[in-house]
Amino acid sequence: MYVAVKGGERAIENAHRLLAHERRGDRDVPEVTLEQISGQLGLAVDRVMSEGSLYDRELAALAIKQARGDMIEAIFLVRAFRATLPRFGATEPVDTGDMQVRRRISSTFKDIPGGQILGPTFDYTHRLLDPQLAEGHVPEWPATSDALAASMPRVTDILGRDGLIEASPRADGDVPVGDLTREPLSFPADRDLRLQNLARADEGFLLALGYSSQRGYGRNHPFAGEIRFGEVEVEFMAEEVGFAVPLGPVALTECQMVNQFKGSATEAPCFTRGYGLAFGQSERKAMSMALVDRALRARELGEEVLAPSQDEEFVMSHSDNVQATGFVEHLKLPHYVDFQSELGLLRKLRKEFEHADGLPDLQEAAE
Amino acid sequence: MNAPAYNFAYLDEQTKRMIRRAILKAIAIPGYQVPFASREMPMPYGWGTGGVQVTAAILGPSDVLKVIDQGSDDTTNAISIRKFFAKTAGVATTTATAEATVIQTRHRIPEAPLHAGQVLVYQVPIPEPLRFLEPRETETRRMHALGEYGLMHVKLYEDIARFGHIATSYAYPVKVNARYVMDPSPTPKFDNPKMDNCPALQLFGAGREKRIYAIPPHTSVVSLDFEDHPFTRYRFDAPCALCGAGDSYLDEIVTDDQGGRMFVCSDTDYCETRQSQGHRGTESAAPHKENAHG
Numbered sequence: 001m002y003v004a005v006k007g008g009e010r011a012i013e014n015a016h017r018l019l020a021h022e023r024r025g026d027r028d029v030p031e032v033t034l035e036q037i038s039g040q041l042g043l044a045v046d047r048v049m050s051e052g053s054l055y056d057r058e059l060a061a062l063a064i065k066q067a068r069g070d071m072i073e074a075i076f077l078v079r080a081f082r083a084t085l086p087r088f089g090a091t092e093p094v095d096t097g098d099m100q101v102r103r104r105i106s107s108t109f110k111d112i113p114g115g116q117i118l119g120p121t122f123d124y125t126h127r128l129l130d131p132q133l134a135e136g137h138v139p140e141w142p143a144t145s146d147a148l149a150a151s152m153p154r155v156t157d158i159l160g161r162d163g164l165i166e167a168s169p170r171a172d173g174d175v176p177v178g179d180l181t182r183e184p185l186s187f188p189a190d191r192d193l194r195l196q197n198l199a200r201a202d203e204g205f206l207l208a209l210g211y212s213s214q215r216g217y218g219r220n221h222p223f224a225g226e227i228r229f230g231e232v233e234v235e236f237m238a239e240e241v242g243f244a245v246p247l248g249p250v251a252l253t254e255c256q257m258v259n260q261f262k263g264s265a266t267e268a269p270c271f272t273r274g275y276g277l278a279f280g281q282s283e284r285k286a287m288s289m290a291l292v293d294r295a296l297r298a299r300e301l302g303e304e305v306l307a308p309s310q311d312e313e314f315v316m317s318h319s320d321n322v323q324a325t326g327f328v329e330h331l332k333l334p335h336y337v338d339f340q341s342e343l344g345l346l347r348k349l350r351k352e353f354e355h356a357d358g359l360p361d362l363q364e365a366a367e
Numbered sequence: 368m369n370a371p372a373y374n375f376a377y378l379d380e381q382t383k384r385m386i387r388r389a390i391l392k393a394i395a396i397p398g399y400q401v402p403f404a405s406r407e408m409p410m411p412y413g414w415g416t417g418g419v420q421v422t423a424a425i426l427g428p429s430d431v432l433k434v435i436d437q438g439s440d441d442t443t444n445a446i447s448i449r450k451f452f453a454k455t456a457g458v459a460t461t462t463a464t465a466e467a468t469v470i471q472t473r474h475r476i477p478e479a480p481l482h483a484g485q486v487l488v489y490q491v492p493i494p495e496p497l498r499f500l501e502p503r504e505t506e507t508r509r510m511h512a513l514g515e516y517g518l519m520h521v522k523l524y525e526d527i528a529r530f531g532h533i534a535t536s537y538a539y540p541v542k543v544n545a546r547y548v549m550d551p552s553p554t555p556k557f558d559n560p561k562m563d564n565c566p567a568l569q570l571f572g573a574g575r576e577k578r579i580y581a582i583p584p585h586t587s588v589v590s591l592d593f594e595d596h597p598f599t600r601y602r603f604d605a606p607c608a609l610c611g612a613g614d615s616y617l618d619e620i621v622t623d624d625q626g627g628r629m630f631v632c633s634d635t636d637y638c639e640t641r642q643s644q645g646h647r648g649t650e651s652a653a654p655h656k657e658n659a660h661g
Contacts, residue, residue, distance in 0.1 A: 008443045009450075076411065083407040084373060184402035184577045187505050313503055323575045326412030327492070333414060333444050337437045337474045337633055340619050341536035341555035344601045349530050 023068050037061040046251075046280025047071060051321065052078030053181070053200050055250050055279055072202075076322045083181070092235045092244050093171065096228065096254045096277075097154055103281070104228040106155045108258060112226075114152030119229060120281070155226035156256045156273065165225075165258060165271040187313050194296050194312060195289075199277060201319035203285045209309040210291030218295045218307030222274060225258035229281050253278050255286035259294050262301050272301060376423040376456040382406055386424035386579070390570060393581035398543030399511070400494050405577040415448055416574030418471050418490035425486060425570070426452065426469060431459045433467035438475035438616065438633035445473070462636050474537075476558040478615045478637040481567035483584060489552045491573035494580065496540045496550040516548050519591065527596055536601060542589045543582055556590065557600045557616045563588040607632045610641035611648040 024031065038045050038061040048060040052075045060078060067073035103119025106112050159165040169191075171177070178193040185193060198206065213220035231251050235244035255276035263269030274294025276286035295309035308314050318324060374380065382404075389403035408416040426432065432452055436445035440462040448471060449460050461467050464479040473490040481487060497507045500518045510516070519540060526534040533539075539556035543549045551559060552571060562569060562582060569582040582588060592598040603617045608629045615637055617630040631648075632638035 008441050009446045012443055012446060076407075079407040080409045084377075084379065086379065180404075181406075182404050184404050186402065313505065317504075322407065323412045326414060326416075327575055328413075329411060330413030330492070333473075334437045334442050335474070335553075336618055337555055337616070338537040338553050340603070340617070340633075341557070341601055343619065344603060345532070345534060345536040349532065349534075352531060 023066070032065060034058055034061040034065065037064050043281060044069075044071065044074075046278070046282050047203060047285070048074045048078055049279040050282050050285060051075045051200055051202065052082065054078050054082045072321045072325050076325070079322050087182075089236065090177065091247065092237055094232045094234060094250075094252070096232055096252065097152075097157065099152070099228055099230040099232050099252070099254075100249070101152050101228055101230040103230070104152060104226065105224075106226045107224040108155060108226075109158075112155055112158070114148065114150050152228075154228075154256065156258065159225070159258065159271065163268065163270060166262065166273060168273065185316065187316075188299065189312055189316060191293075191297070191300075194316065195275065195277075195293060197316045197319055198289045198292055201289070201292075202321035202324070203282070203288065205319050205321070205324075206288035206292050207284060209295070209315060210288035213291050213295045213307065213309040218298070218309045219260075219303055220274075220291060220295055220309070221260045222257040222291060222294065223259075224287065225256045225273075227253065227255045227283055227286065229253045229283070251280050253280065253282050253286040255283070255290040257287070257290040257294055272297070373455055375428075376426045376452065376458075377409070378406065378420065378423045382420075383424045386420055389579045390421065390424065390581065393570070393579050394568070394583050396547075397582055397586050398547030398549040398580060400573075400578040400580045402577055403579050405574045408574065410447065410451070412575035413492060414444060415471070415473060415490040417572030417576075417579070418473070418488050418574075419448060419451070419572075420574055421488045421570050421572035421579060422452065422469060422471050423456075425488075426456050426458060428456070428458065430468045431461050431466055433461050433464065433470045433636075434472075435470065435475060435477070435634075435636075436473040437618070438477070438637075439635040441635060463640075464634075464636050474553050474555075475616070475633060476554060476561045478612075478632070478634040479640075481561075481565055483566040485567040487565075487567050487569045489554075489569065489571045491550070491552045491571045491576075491578070493538075494550055494571065494573040494576050494578040496538075496548050511547060514546070516542075519548060523591060523593070527593070533592065533596060533598075539598075540591050542591060544586050545589075548591070549580060549582075549588075551588075555601065555616060556598075557602050559588070559590045559598070560600065603630050605630045606648055607638060607641075608648040610638045610646045612638065612641055612646070 038057045041064065044064055045057055045060045048063055048071065049055055049057065052060065052063070054060070059081065060074070063074035063077040066077060101117060103121060104114065104117045106116065156165055160167060178190060178196065180193050180196055212218070229252070231249040234247045234250055236247050238245045257274035259272045259274055261269040262272050272294065274290040276289030276293065278285045278289065292309055292315060295307070296312050296315060298305045298310040303310070305311055386403060389401045393399065393401045405417065405420060408419055410416060410419065422432070432449065433440065434445045434449040436442040439445060452458055453460050464470065464477040467485065469486045469488060470477065471488040471490065476487065495504070495507050497510055497519060500522055501507050501510065510518070523533050526532065535556065537555045538550055538553045539559055541549050541551055541559060541562065551562060564585050564587065565582070566584050568584055571580045573579070590598040603619065605617065606613045607615055607617060609631050612632055615632045615634055618633045620629045620631060621627070622629055
């Protein structure tokens with residue numbers, strides 16, 4: 001005798017209880033703290049802040065802990081929280097030229113005003129597993145020197161002074177910048193919305209697209225004009241007091257790619273730009289973003305759109321990992337009503353096929 | 368750390384206003400997909416976020432909410448969404464179709480006829496009926512604007528040429544108010560006729576795809592077909608094994624690994640109501656045509 005399935009509610013509660021137990025791991029081992037996650041898994045926190053579009057190290061660390069280290073789940077947690085926050089307004093544009101630089105490199109010039117500053121980087125480390133790190137290793141204190149008094153102009157600004165690179169478009173202060181979390185996206189999308197989409201986009205997706213553009217799927221011949229990482233001050237124009245109020249520093253990684261030329265009968269040829277910006281130290285993300293931003297400017301620069309990385313509808317519709325993971329994973333939900341309908345159709349088609357070919361009915365033959 | 372506080376039915380009032388404006392526009396243009404600024408919800412995209420946002424925007428404190436998935440009130444996702452609104456809005460919930468003022472559904476339309484004053488909220492994964500024929504939104508929007516639906520008819524014709532039938536068994540396209548071709552969400556085509564001239568308001572929410580569309584009460588909804596290949600409903604030809612209903616859509620339950628099957632109502636409220644009225648089925652694997660020989 002068959003009894004219809006009941007008790008789903010208890011099953012869900014028990015599953016969540018089990019999840020909480022598994023999340024905790026061995027109870028004899030101390031629990032990880034948010035400070036440990038934020039301090040020792042800092043790049044994970046940076047990624048969750050970037051793709052979660054919320055600059056809050058503590059909440060990002062909490063999300064990583066709650067998600068058991070599943071980055072996309074953590075990003076999702078942060079996004080869902082962010083969606084409930086009220087908006088007070090938009091800040092003043094941050095000036096990355098004024099950044100308190102912790103790392104700054106250019107691959108286009110051997111030396112640049114302010115110098116090349118390696119900062120904390122995996123670059124040039126030999127990727128040998130370090131058993132010392134397993135436990136109790138106390139690293140040396142970092143080398144220090146006096147802070148440079150010299151300013152650190154952006155490499156693209158240096159190129160820009162001679163007109164060798166296209167000017168950065170100046171924002172019109174009276175026109176509000178687009179926000180795809182508040183207004184539904186429509187195509188074709190302007191660059192502000194494209195950059196917002198890319199800033200929130202999955203790092204792996206952008207990495208693959210950027211990589212494909214380097215391998216010939218789309219015209220892209222980039223140089224890393226500059227990558228800089230450090231803190232910038234965020235300011236908010238408070239109408240009541242009449243001046244911009246500093247809200248505090250945020251850590252940013254900015255990448256400016258220098259790409260091949262545009263030019264016309266009336267315009268001298270010049271390099272073009274691809275731009276990437278991410279919270280925290282997220283170099284792979286910022287570089288991939290800059291490659292894809294440049295590829296997506298194909299229409300604007302009169303290039304033929306042939307490759308996936310140049311196709312804004314393709315890129316923007318599939319870049320968001322929270323959307324992507326939801327729809328892929330929704331296949332776990334019951335589909336038995338549709339499946340039943342498909343089964344019915346398929347059985348009917350098979351029956352007709354058997355009869356049409358004059359073959360014996362397979363089920364009768366089985367008897 | 369600031370403990371987050373949430374508004375009635377989770378969404379803030381500005382967001383609800385934005386969604387209500389989209390709903391009003393959708394009602395004014397039956398079958399037209401209205402873009403809206405879908406929010407990240409605390410459940411994943413693809414799991415009913417569009418329906419949840421529509422429900423959150425229309426729910427009032429005196430509403431009575433029913434949530435079904437695959438026709439059932441007891442499937443895991445239906446439970447999860449019902450609990451979400453019981454918690455965030457404190458509204459009364461029910462499993463009885465007739466008692467509900469708002470019914471959120473995934474993949475089914477209840478068997479019991481809906482009445483005036485009720486709202487049926489569908490969860491929609493892919494709102495664009497032309498999507499699998501034309502992947503680009505810029506193109507499909509143009510096709511809708513021009514009423515250019517030849518591609519869809521060619522697809523249905525090709526089905527007939529290849530299979531002898533229109534090989535679409537769920538999410539079967541309909542024409543609303545003699546204007547827009549619309550995706551009814553992945554309901555089995557058995558449910559399509561229930562949408563036509565329905566006294567209840569039907570709202571469709573697609574969260575990930577950021578679209579809302581609607582069928583106002585008493586609007587014509589016609590399943591696409593051809594004169595010589597008219598639209599037909601599909602239902603497995605058996606009575607429900609639990610309540611004996613001969614008019615309800617059936618789930619196929621695999622009872623053993625020897626080919627044993629039984630068929631029961633997918634609409635659990637319909638089935639339970641009938642059973643409480645004394646209707647009985649065979650309550651065991653009935654000797655259906657397909658396994659009678661087994």
